Amino acid sequence: MKTVLMVAEKPSLAQSIARILSRGSMSSRKGLNGTCSVHEYTGTFTGQLVRFKMTSVCGHVMTLDFLGKYNKWDKVDPAELFSQAPTEKKEANPKLNMVKFLQVEGKGCDYIVLWLDCDKEGENICFEVLDAVLPVMNQAHSGEKTVFRARFSSITDTDICTAMVRLGEPDHNEALSVDARQELDLRIGCAFTRFQTKYFQGKYGNLDSSLISFGPCQTPTLGFCVERHDKIQSFKPETYWVLQAKVDADKDRSLLLDWDRVRVFDREIAQMFLNMTKLEKEAQVEATSRKEKAKQRPLALNTVEMLRVASSSLGMGPQHAMQTAERLYTQGYISYPRTETTHYPESFDLKGPLRQQANHPYWADTVKRLLAEGINRPRKGHDAGDHPPITPMKSATEAELGGEAWRLYEYITRHFIATVSHDCKYLQSTISFRIGPERFTCTGKTVISPGFTEIMPWQSVPLEESLPTCQRGDTFAVAEVKMLEKQTSPPDYLTEAELITLMEKHGIGTDASIPVHINNICQRNYVVVESGRRLKPTNLGIVLVHGYYKIDAELVLPTIRSAVEKQLNLIAQGKADYRQVLGHTLDVFKRKFHYFVDSIAGMDELMEVSFSPLAATGKPLSRCGKCHRFMKYIQAKPSRLHCSHCDETYTLPQNGTIKLYKELRCPLDDFELVLWSSGSRGKSYPLCPYCSNHPPFRDMKKGTGCNECTHPTCQHSLSMLGIGQCVECESGVLVLDPTSGPKWRVACNRCSVVAHCFENAHRVRVSADTCGTCEAALLDVDFNKARSPLPGDGTQHTGCVFCDPVFQELVELKHAASCHPMHRGPGRRQGRGRGRGRKPAGKPGTRRPKDKMSALAAYFV
DNA sequence: GCAAGGTC
DSSP: EEEEEEEEESSHHHHHHHHHHHTOOOOOETTTTSSSSEEEEEEEETTEEEEEEEEEEOSSSEEEEEEEEGGGGTTTTTTGGTTTOEEEEEEGGGOOOOOHHHHHHHTOOSSEEEEEEEEEEEEEEHHHHHHHGGGGSSSOOOOOOOEOOOOOOOSSEEEEHHHHHHHHHOOOOHHHHHHHHHHHHHHHHHHHHHHHHHHHHBBOOOOOOOOOOOOTTTHHHHHHHHHHHHHHTOOOEEEEEEEEEEEEEEETTTEEEEETTTOOOOOHHHHHHHHHHOOEEEEEEEEEEEEEEEOOOOOOHHHHHHHHHHHHHHHOOHHHHHHHHHHHHTSSSOHHHHHHHHSTTTTTOOOHHHHHTTOTTHHHHHHHHHHHHHHOOOOOOOOOSOOOOOOBSSOOOOOHOOOOHHHHHHHHHHHHHTSSSEEEEEEEEEEEETTEEEEEEEEEEEEEEOOGGSSSSSGSSOOOOOOOOOOTTEEEEEEEEEEEEOOOOOOOOOEHHHHHHHHHHHSSSTTTTTTHHHHHHTTTTSEETTTTTEEOOOOOHHHHHHHHHHHHGGSTTTHHHHHHHHHHHHHHHSSSOOOHHHHHHHHHHHHHHHHHHHHHHHHHHHHHHHHHHHHGGEEEEEEEETTTOEEEOOOSSSSSSEEETTTTTOOOSSEEEEEEEEEEEEETTEEEEEEOOSTTTTOOEEHHHHHHOOOOSTTTTTTTTGOOOOOOOTTTSSSHHHEEEEESSSEEEEEEEOOOTTOEEEEEEESEEEEEEEETTEEEEEEEEOOTTTOOOOEEEEOTTTTOOTTTTOOEEEETTTTTTHTTTTTEEOOOTTOOOGGOOSOOOGSSTTGGGGOOTSSSSSSOOOHHHHHHHHHOO
């Protein structure tokens, strides 16, 4: 029997589609990566009985990057990234092992049906899948078609079944347009980012961002925030005047009337109108009207609307809201949360999900009434052909979900119920008055039936006292006419919700990536989130945007994306050649880049005003090995040491504190050593600022400390303080932390493993001798006489931390505090001794011992 | 260390 491989874009879709096509009779198993499942069933395909294997990828299989050597920032001129630097496709998520997985499942299959999402990205993924799978599939008989594309616009039985009988072919042009986008984004984004970062980090000490990034989505996103900031800054308040009249309605009630002229900006004119009206005793009713109006029930919920409401009403940032929604989805509480569609498919079962909510403690009454009286037909929304709108999938309580997840679920559910509720109906009454020659109006709203506002109370029409009944010609006594002086007020900073709307409107990002771009500009410290989730640009953000405006406004305008996308669409439609469009667009941006580099002084002038030069930043800390003057320690991200005399900057490891290390010097370059530590429960090690930036030995990596240095005799080096191979990671060595006493620590120089040992010992040294069993270096330990754990009155003991029975009791394995609990190994019990790294006595392990002697040997080779 | 796009 022949086999048909079918591939969807995500595991959830593979399951839904397989369930539809197999009519529920499939057998499922997990794939080798543990994430994707394979659903199998038999059926007919091109008139023959076949075995179907339905599975999925997880989004893109491949990602684009430069060849390795072009990722070295200090060796490559960013200008080279536009053309010379070659790119390669790498596996997008190596942990998922997607290529291998596809090949295992695809091996021996005869046909392939591609069920990827029906957008350009999906079309591109089709070819990523084919690249992986075609080489291992059975060879086609001559002329037989083996590759098929299923095109569907919703995940409904009819759509999926129709797609299956009308299979087409994947569209190469659409896929190519995505290849072009990837390459443009990569080359342009990286070139500008590297140039800006290096240029400004090399000049200023307090930028407070370790990366000055640029991108065709993130930069316009920042642009919106700064545009609002500029409007606020340049706002000049204007004074205006308003007439306000009050008439007596009943004996104890008065009505406030609005002036039909709304406001005037000339005081004398306002005064004139006041003079014409203030002596009038009566207000005459000129007209009355009563209109029934409706406030529309909401459209079905899509992603961006959910993110807007989450930000503005629930106070949840888009990134966080999306994570919460994803969790609700994987736990089965809501439907797929990434969709642009606001229209329920015709076959969508609205009553099913509604019935599930019929006993919910919060909205049972509303739901029961809807079910009894009949639901309202939802409004016609937009069908993007991706996924149905976001709806609840099962009932849940606050106690069950807790906190944030509950609040988002509650909103999604209330929104869903609202979409099948009736519109809110209210009566709008208007009375038009004349006082002297001036006209005034009074309007009031009274609710006829609340409709959906019952379940979305925050949308309800505010309760007002109804207007008095009257008719044309009636008169009311004027109680007061007065003139109010007011001022126009500036707009406030952009809210996240407004920003999302702007991004959506200009096509910046997609429903899935909008939260990422907003998060980016926060993380880069271009904007900060203020109260009410308003985004206030920082000095850095403002200077960048103003700089772009000065040099080349197109770099920050929202049109930068749409202009490129227009070109890409030509590729997709087969109207333009992929190579030509790519080459042309790269050429345009290469020119822009060179112009930007040549004009950078224009942006620098703005930087100077807000930021201090390196030489004027930081506090003197340690001495330079070249000039022996003090270098300044710059704490702001990225932390570094700067020697203003030599005009050199040495970067330091991030996310920790730096102190002077006893004024000790590196024997190689005479730089004073500093001590890096990662907080009280973490690790610490000395490092030489020069060696860390210019590793002296072949096997020492950039950015590392003395605990990775293979200097044969320096007392701080790995050679002198290293004990043995790490118990958990492959390449690390456990190194004694010489500063850690009296709570002595031995820490891995690569991973987060830390062993706490010999509390209260007053001296610990690494001996030149090694353990006969495991080849680790022995430790020489002196204990305090009063608190010695040694038998008898002994204060001195030499032994192996892993094998010595006395020491084993005194060693406890832990992970540095910064390590996430998820990645922690098994508990402390395993920590005694060498854990899984331990090898049986007398049998040398397969792994080369990385002890002192072997490290030395490696160095002398 | 960089972009934006999928998805987990």
